Amino acid sequence: MAHARELNWLQRFVGVLSLSDRAIISVSGDDAREWLQGQLTNQVEGVEPGGSVYAFVLSLKGRILADVYALVREDDVLLDVPAAQVSALLERFDRYIIMEDVDLELCDDLRVITAQGPGASEVAEGGWPADRLGVGGRQWVVSSAELESELERLIARSRELGGGWVSDQAWNHAHVVRGRPRFGVDFGEWTYPQESGLNPIAVSFNKGCYIGQETVVMLENRGKAPKVLWRWAIESAEAPRAKAPITVADTVVGEITSAVPEHEGVSALGYLKRGFETEGPEGFAIDGARARALGPVEQGPGVRPSPR
Numbered sequence: 680m681a682h683a684r685e686l687n688w689l690q691r692f693v694g695v696l697s698l699s700d701r702a703i704i705s706v707s708g709d710d711a712r713e714w715l716q717g718q719l720t721n722q723v724e725g726v727e728p729g730g731s732v733y734a735f736v737l738s739l740k741g742r743i744l745a746d747v748y749a750l751v752r753e754d755d756v757l758l759d760v761p762a763a764q765v766s767a768l769l770e771r772f773d774r775y776i777i778m779e780d781v782d783l784e785l786c787d788d789l790r791v792i793t794a795q796g797p798g799a800s801e802v803a804e805g806g807w808p809a810d811r812l813g814v815g816g817r818q819w820v821v822s823s824a825e826l827e828s829e830l831e832r833l834i835a836r837s838r839e840l841g842g843g844w845v846s847d848q849a850w851n852h853a854h855v856v857r858g859r860p861r862f863g864v865d866f867g868e869w870t871y872p873q874e875s876g877l878n879p880i881a882v883s884f885n886k887g888c889y890i891g892q893e894t895v896v897m898l899e900n901r902g903k904a905p906k907v908l909w910r911w912a913i914e915s916a917e918a919p920r921a922k923a924p925i926t927v928a929d930t931v932v933g934e935i936t937s938a939v940p941e942h943e944g945v946s947a948l949g950y951l952k953r954g955f956e957t958e959g960p961e962g963f964a965i966d967g968a969r970a971r972a973l974g975p976v977e978q979g980p981g982v983r984p985s986p987r
Contacts, residue, residue, distance in 0.1 A: 685849035685853075686849060686852060688796060688843055688845065689845060690814055690857075691796070691797065692796050692840055692841035694795055694842050694843065694844070695793070695802065695830070695833045695837045695844055696844065696846070697793075697830055698818075701762060703785075704757070704758040704768065704783060704785055705756075705786055706758060706772075706781060706783060707754060707781075710781050711781055714775075714779045718890060719732070720734045720891075721735075721881055722883040726749075728752050729807065730808070731749060732749040733809075733880050734747050734882075735881050736771065737872070738771075738891055739890060739891060741871055741893070741898070742891070743868060743871070745764040745768055746760075746761070748807070750807045750809075757786070757789075788822050790823055791820055792829060792830055792833060793811065795816040796842060802817065802837055803836060806818055806819040810983070812857045812859050812981055813859060830844075852939045854937070856939065856941070856946050865937055866908065871894065873898050874950070876907065876975050876976035879977060879983075884896070905952065906950040906953060908936070908948055908975065909951045910972075910974060910975075911973060912944055912945070912947075912971045914944050915944060915968035916944075917940065918940050919935050919968075920935070923965055925963055925970065926965070927955060933949055934950055935948070936948050936950065947970075949965070
C-alpha cells in the first residue's frame with residue numbers, strides 16, 4: 680500500500696511535515712482573551728502560555744466557519760486557521776470587535792510545522808500541543824525564512840525516534856484511516872459541530888456565550904443532528920469519489936466525503952442520515968460495493984481529548 684511506511688510512523692513513532700494549508704492570525708490587546716471567549720466554541724480562559732485549544736469559529740446560525748488551534752503566548756494568541764478561510768474570518772472577527780481593546784493581524788510570514796505520533800513530544804522543545812490524529816502531537820510556528828532549516832532539523836530528530844518526513848498524500852490518507860475529519864473536506868460551512876463528530880475536542884458546554892452557541896446548545900439538549908459523520912469499510916479495490924451516495928436497498932441514506940484504498944478494501948468517511956444507524960437486512964452499499972459502518976467518528980481513534 681502506498682504511504683504504508685509514513686502511516687506507520689504517524690501511528691507508532693512520529694512523522695513531521697509543514698502544513699501549507701494553514702495560516703496564522705495574531706490576536707492581541709488587553710481584551711484579547713476575553714474577546715476570544717466569545718468567538719470560539721472551546722474554553723480559552725485559564726490556558727497558560729505554551730498551551731493550546733482546539734475549537735470552531737461558527738456563524739450566527741451555528742455552522743462551522745473554520746476549525747482553529749488557539750496557540751497561547753505571553754502577549755498574544757496565535758490562531759492557526761485554514762488558509763482558505765482567512766479573508767472570511769478576518770471579516771467575521773472584525774465585525775464583533777466593538778469597544779474591546781483587540782488587534783487582529785494576519786501574519787503572512789509565519790508557517791506551521793507539526794509532529795504527529797506517540798513520539799511527538801520528544802522531537803523538540805517549545806511549540807504547542809496539537810494532537811491532529813489522536814496519537815499525540817505538537818506544532819511550531821516559524822518564519823518563512825526559517826521554514827526549510829527548521830523542517831530539516833525536526834525531520835532529522837524524528838528519524839532518530841524511528842520516524843521521518845510525511846508527504847501531504849500520506850497525511851491526508853492518515854486522516855481517513857484514523858477517522859479524523861478535515862475542514863473543507865469532511866466538514867465545513869455546511870455542517871453543525873454535532874455533525875462533524877468533533878464535539879469532544881472542539882466544544883465546551885461549560886463556558887460563557889459565544890457566537891453560534893444557541894444553535895449548538897439547542898441541538899445538543901433538545902434534538903439530534905440530521906446527519907453524523909461515520910467511519911466506513913468498503914469492499915472495493917477503488918476508492919469512491921467524494922459525494923458518492925451511501926444506500927440501503929436503493930434508498931440514499933448518506934454520502935462519502937473522503938476515501939482511500941487500503942490493503943484489503945477501502946477506508947472512508949461519510950455522513951449517515953439520522954434514523955439509518957442500523958443498516959437492515961440488505962446492508963449498506965457505496966458505488967455498488969458492500970460497505971460496513973464502523974461507527975461515528977466521535978467514537979473512533981482519531982477524536983481523543985488531549986491535555987493542554
